[in-house]
Amino acid sequence: MIKVENLHKSFGDLEVLKGVNEHIKKGEVVAVIGPSGGGKSTFLRCLNLLETPTEGSIIFEGVDITKEKTNLDKHRQKMGMVFQHFNVFPHMTVLENITMAPVLLKKKTKREAEEMACKLLERVGLLDKKYEYPRRLSGGQKQRLAIVRALAMEPDVMLFDEPTSALDPEMVGEVLQVIKDLVNEGITAVIVTHEMGFAKEVADRVLFMEGGIIAESGTPDQVFNHPQNPRTKEFLGKVLY
């Protein structure tokens, strides 16, 4: 589904990604772990070209999107993204947050979009908040809203950029549960996370990124229980989970 070839990204003199090759298949859930500054978020943000790669290509559903600037918006409609800081739209109600994009981009009529939004909201337990503004929501609720907003575009793949890092500890669980439910339904997802237990539980494959490359990749069992790379061992030894 997404094929990454020889991906490089520099910010000025700082080379953050130093040649990443990866193939994310349909239906696969990939967790990306590793120390801060290792390039995890940049890698994820390159997948939908929020960051423009300095070199290399991203092939999404057979099309090299790094060479296809004109249709980029179309491709992005098929890649949902969830941010660390939610980025919900504060000037819209919960319902408007969800229906704005599908209606504006003519994927659905207003009515269809609202019906679907209500179904999705019910699933994440926010239906009673549909006419509220985001300032009335807790962090966990905002993040669930952000997930629903992305799902409303019916994307082929979901990208999660540290979805629980900005949450109060007691709210982490509710957001992880929503993601787990999605995974059980068979979505394709790439999840950058610091929640090792969560990565171990939901991922089909785990990537350990360090120093701008994928230092180790394998099933959760391989990476967490039998890491081959000494850096992976060192990193996992330092984090509690």
Place this chain on the structure above:
Amino acid sequence: MFSDIVSNTFAVLNKYGNIFIEGTFVTLQYSAVAVAGGVIFGLLLALMRRSKFKPLSFLAGAYIEFVRGTPILLQLYFFYFWVAEQIPMLGESKFWQIAVALICNSAAYVSEIFRAGIDAVDHGQMEAARCLGLSERQAMFKVVIPQAVKNILPALCNEFIMMIKETSLASTFFAHEIMTKYKIINGATYLVIEPLIIIAVIYFVLTFTLSKLVAVIERRMSTSD
């Protein structure tokens, strides 16, 4: 001595009250036209400054820096004597010639208000909108600008208040706003302090009430997000 001033002030007010009222309206007209024109050309400048076409953004930036870095009285001379001359449409209308000079000044400040208002919206908002598949233009108009308006509106009102005070400089060209009226009354009565007190009160009442109004608008807006 002091009681003389008070009684003279009321005498002046009694005799020339209408002239001051007239001047107040002219001042408000100048300020409103300057800010309205400033909004139109300021938006243009702000868009030019954001343009990816470098010469255009350089030109806008240079203009803004020039206006911000020189005294307004200097600009009034320059725009009134030179720029307004180049616009035949204005004809002999002194009001519009001076208005153009004020607009030229206001546009630069207003464009900075727009820029700051847009920059103050968290960059994540634009990213989130683009990730949903919105084009840059759609994201700008649906997500960023509605949020920027909240920052921009109070600042625009403040610009209007500033303008009320700055129009007094247009009295250099006898623009018939409040300060000009002062000069007229001063010339007719040879009184210095008394008419000055009157116009000070007028300016103060105008700006003070308006700034209180801005505070109310600001409070309203902060509760609505």
